[in-house]
Amino acid sequence: VDKGSYWDNAYIKKGVGGVSWYQDSPDYSLRLIKACRLKSDAALIDVGGGASRLVDHLLAMGFTNLSVLDISSEALSQARSRLEADAERVAWLEADITTFDPPQSYALWHDRAVFHFLTDAEDRRRYLSVVKAALQPEANLIIATFAPDGPDRCSDLPIEKYDAEKMVATLGNGFDLQETLSEQHVRPDGRLQHFNYCRFKRV
Ligand SMILES: C[S@@+](CC[C@H](N)C(=O)[O-])C[C@H]1O[C@@H](n2cnc3c(N)ncnc32)[C@H](O)[C@@H]1O
Numbered sequence: 001v002d003k004g005s006y007w008d009n010a011y012i013k014k015g016v017g018g019v020s021w022y023q024d025s026p027d028y029s030l031r032l033i034k035a036c037r038l039k040s041d042a043a044l045i046d047v048g049g050g051a052s053r054l055v056d057h058l059l060a061m062g063f064t065n066l067s068v069l070d071i072s073s074e075a076l077s078q079a080r081s082r083l084e085a086d087a088e089r090v091a092w093l094e095a096d097i098t099t100f101d102p103p104q105s106y107a108l109w110h111d112r113a114v115f116h117f118l119t120d121a122e123d124r125r126r127y128l129s130v131v132k133a134a135l136q137p138e139a140n141l142i143i144a145t146f147a148p149d150g151p152d153r154c155s156d157l158p159i160e161k162y163d164a165e166k167m168v169a170t171l172g173n174g175f176d177l178q179e180t181l182s183e184q185h186v187r188p189d190g191r192l193q194h195f196n197y198c199r200f201k202r203v
Pocket of ligand 1: 003007008021022023047048049050051052053069070071072075095096097098111112113114117154155
């Protein structure tokens with residue numbers, strides 16, 4: 001199966017709210033986004049946002065230029081049906097992040113549990129060149145991955161784990177680390193997953 005169908009199946013099999021990464025309220029992401037002090041018309045993108053409720057919260061906070069990108073059309077359609085009429089206020093982009101051609105530049109790029117699937121150095125290089133092409137000067141980059149003592153796999157796929165130091169080294173020049181947060185994410189089945197969040201400013 002291709003990558004898009006793999007993820008479509010994960011969303012179909014587990015249903016709304018059943019996927020291991022599900023959060024009612026993405027509190028850690030929201031805390032870091034608030035710290036960016038963005039204007040309400042700033043362009044924000046949630047990369048690999050899937051069916052996350054982050055976009056619901058950002059709409060409620062008054063942001064008017066919101067994009068959600070995902071490789072899974074099923075994930076995007078779950079989010080759109082949940083938002084009903086509000087879905088019209090969001091740009092939904094079905095794309096593979098490693099080959100994404102951004103239609104605009106962004107003041108904030110948010111990625112929770114997507115970059116960590118890139119176990120191949122070439123894919124990480126492609127992702128980072130997309131980030132650099134897509135971000136405005138002094139833009140904000142928030143990346144959350146499994147922490148070094150987190151699980152080895154996510155959604156049955158191998159992942160790469162990061163602490164802040166390793167993320168700084170992986171991103172290379174051009175990003176200044178502002179803040180890190182540690183989350184013990186509680187999965188729907190009650191098990192814990194340790195996430196590491198990093199907030200960067202583009203320099
Ligand atoms: C573990 S889930 C996290 C979803 C969301 N960020 C959250 O925190 O709820 C990973 C998401 O990344 C998407 N994804 C995986 N590989 C991708 C790729 N190469 N390009 C774009 N999206 C991808 C999947 O469809 C899925 O929605």
